[in-house]
Every structure is written in structure tokens, then in C-alpha cells.
Amino acid sequence: MDDSESDDRRTRAGTTIRLHAADGQALNAYRVRPQGPASGALVVLHEIFGVTTHIRNVCDRFATQGYSVVAPALFDRVRPAVELGYDADGIAAGRVLRDAVGWDASLRDVQAAIDAAAADGPVAVLGYCLGGTLAFLAAARLTGLYGAVGYYGGQIVQFIDETPRVPLLLHFGEFDPRVGAEDRERIRRRHPEAEIHSHPADHGFNCDHRKEWHAPSAAKALATTLDFLDRHRPPA
Numbered sequence: 021m022d023d024s025e026s027d028d029r030r031t032r033a034g035t036t037i038r039l040h041a042a043d044g045q046a047l048n049a050y051r052v053r054p055q056g057p058a059s060g061a062l063v064v065l066h067e068i069f070g071v072t073t074h075i076r077n078v079c080d081r082f083a084t085q086g087y088s089v090v091a092p093a094l095f096d097r098v099r100p101a102v103e104l105g106y107d108a109d110g111i112a113a114g115r116v117l118r119d120a121v122g123w124d125a126s127l128r129d130v131q132a133a134i135d136a137a138a139a140d141g142p143v144a145v146l147g148y149c150l151g152g153t154l155a156f157l158a159a160a161r162l163t164g165l166y167g168a169v170g171y172y173g174g175q176i177v178q179f180i181d182e183t184p185r186v187p188l189l190l191h192f193g194e195f196d197p198r199v200g201a202e203d204r205e206r207i208r209r210r211h212p213e214a215e216i217h218s219h220p221a222d223h224g225f226n227c228d229h230r231k232e233w234h235a236p237s238a239a240k241a242l243a244t245t246l247d248f249l250d251r252h253r254p255p256a
Contacts, residue, residue: 033052033080033083034050034051034052034076034079034080034083034089035050035051035052036048036049036050036051037049037050037051037090037136039090039092039129039132039133039136040132041125041128041129041131041132042128042131042132043125043128045096045097045125045128045129046096047092047093047094047096047097047129047132048071048092048093048096048100048101049071049090049091049092049093049133049136050071050075050076050079050089050090050091050093051088051089051090051091051136052076052079052080052083052088052089053083053088053089053140054083054084054085054086054087054088056086058086058087058088058140058141059085059086059087059141059253060086060087060088060140060141060142060143060144060249060253061087061088061089061090061137061138061139061140061141061142061143061144062082062087062088062089062090062137062143062144062145062146062249063089063090063091063092063130063133063134063137063143063144063145063146063158064078064079064082064089064090064091064146064147064151065091065092065094065130065145065146065147065148065150065151065152065154065155065158066091066093066094066147066148066150066151067114067148067149067150067151067224067227068104068110068111068114068115068117068118068149068150069102069103069104069105069106069110069114070093070094070095070101070102070103070104070114071091071092071093071102071103072103072104072229073103073229074227074228074229075091075148076091078091078148078226079091082146085246087249088137088141089137090133090136090137091133092129092130092132092133094121094126094129094130094150094151094154095117095118095121096129097120097121097125097129098117098120098121099117102117106224106227106229106230106231114150118150123154123157126154127154127157127158127161127162130145130154130158130162131158131162131163131164134158134162134163134164134165135164138164142166142253142254142255143164143165143166144165144166144167144168144169144249144252144253145158145159145162145165145167145168145169146168146169146170146171146245147169147170147171147173148171148172148224148226148227149171149172149173149174149223149224150173150174150175151170151171151173152170152171152172152173152174152176152190152191153170153173153174153175153176153179154173155168155169155170155173156168156170156173156176156179156182156184156188156190157179157182159184159185159186159188160179160182160183160184160185161182165186166186166187166252166253166254167186167187167188167189167248167249167252167253168184168186168187168188168189169188169189169190169191169245169248169249170188170189170190170191171190171191171226171241172191172192172193172196172198172199172223172224172225173190173199174198174199174223176190176199176203176207177199177203177206177207180206180207180210180211181210184211184213184214186252187215187248187252188211188213188214188215189214189215189216189217189244189245189248190207190214190215190216190217191217191219191226191241191244191245192204192216192217192218192219193218193219193220193221193222193223193224193225193232193234193237194218194219194220194221195220195221195222196221196222196223197222197223198223199223204216204218215244215248217240217241217244219234219237219240219241220234220236220237221234221237221238222234225237225238225241226238226241226242
């Protein structure tokens with residue numbers, strides 16, 4: 021079995037559902053539930069590459085931990101069913117799509133995902149890259165959450181004065197040129213209430229489809245994330 025066949029098989033656990041944002045916008049989302057009763061719900065926010073095989077795999081893995089997971093397709097407003105490559109062209113295209121959608125519209129779509137996920141228990145949000153920034157903003161602006169986790173959110177600094185209203189966990193790579201040491205320190209100083217972890221890795225270290233993947237950092241961040249979610253999750 022080659023890697024593509026393995027990835028395809030690993031992403032068959034979930035289904036595509038339709039979400040509706042407050043402004044009437046419809047968008048797709050990948051949804052996967054655990055085999056047994058859900059211990060809670062999780063909204064997973066993708067990188068600038070869309071709801072890729074990797075993101076679906078992430079959702080499937082959290083489902084094995086007992087979570088019901090919803091991953092909204094945050095580019096559907098301007099280009100449905102986006103799955104970009106992890107290369108310079110994919111990065112450039114993703115940035116164009118991010119800017120075309122805008123932060124406010126993206127947060128409306130995140131809220132729609134939170135509302136849908138809530139049927140299965142208390143909801144936390146977890147995001148990577150673009151999704152990491154949106155997780156921070158969701159903690160400050162959205163409702164229906166008990167916690168938020170952001171991995172290497174490159175735009176958090178521009179929103180640094182916003183105040184999270186739920187417990188917040190942030191992961192960064194020490195060698196990430198997009199979130200340098202100065203920016204990480206600014207975030208630490210401005211948000212002492214947040215749990216912030218630095219890992220000996222680059223941007224995108226959690227994605228095993230990228231050359232920046234760093235397995236030890238990804239494993240440690242996952243363990244920290246699961247502990248954070250467990251500590252802060254209220255009874256269903």
C-alpha cells in the first residue's frame with residue numbers, strides 16, 4: 021500500500037456536512053464522531069491549505085481520543101473544496117484566499133462550526149497556522165467555547181490586544197521565521213494568563229505532510245493539548 025492509499029483509507033471515518041453561518045453563507049465541513057459516546061466536541065481550523073488529507077487525519081485521530089470533531093472549510097466563501105499543496109504556490113494561493121475571505125467572515129464560519137459541534141458536548145477550538153490565529157480570535161470574540169488551542173498562529177500579534185474569554189493554549193516553534201522570538205515574547209507579556217509552549221521546531225511542525233514536520237515536537241504538543249482539553253472541559 022502506498023502513502024496515498026494509506027491516507028485515503030485513514031480519512032474514510034468522517035462525512036461531509038453543511039454549515040450555515042449567521043449571514044446565510046453555506047459551507048462544507050468534515051465531521052467525524054468517536055465510536056463510543058463523545059467526551060466532548062472539537063472544532064479544528066485548518067492551515068491556509070484548506071481541509072486537506074492531513075487535516076482530516078488530524079480530526080480522525082482526535083475522534084479516537086473520544087472527541088466529536090468538526091472542521092469547517094473556511095475558504096468555501098470564495099473557492100469551494102480547496103486542498104492546496106504544501107509548496108510556495110500553495111502558500112501564495114492560500115494567502116490570497118485568506119485575505120479574500122477576511123477575518124470577520126471566517127469567524128462567522130467558525131461560529132457556525134461551534135454551534136454544530138455543540139450537539140455532542142462542550143466545545144473547544146483548535147487551529148493550525150491560519151487556524152491558530154482564528155483560534156485565538158475565537159477565544160476572544162465567539163461564544164459557546166470552553167477553551168482554545170492555537171498552533172503557530174502567525175497573525176496573532178496583530179490582534180494582541182484582544183482579550184481571550186476562555187482558557188488559551190498556544191504552541192510555537194522556536195525556529196519559526198513567521199513568529200519570531202520577539203513576537204513570541206510580546207504575546208507572552210501581553211497574555212500571561214495563556215499557557216504558551218515553545219518547541220525546538222519550525223513553522224508547521226505538526227503536519228506530517230510537510231518537510232517542517234518534527235515528530236518529537238508534534239507528539240509533545242499533542243500530549244499537552246489533550247491534557248489542556250481534559251483539564252478545562254466541563255461536564256457534558
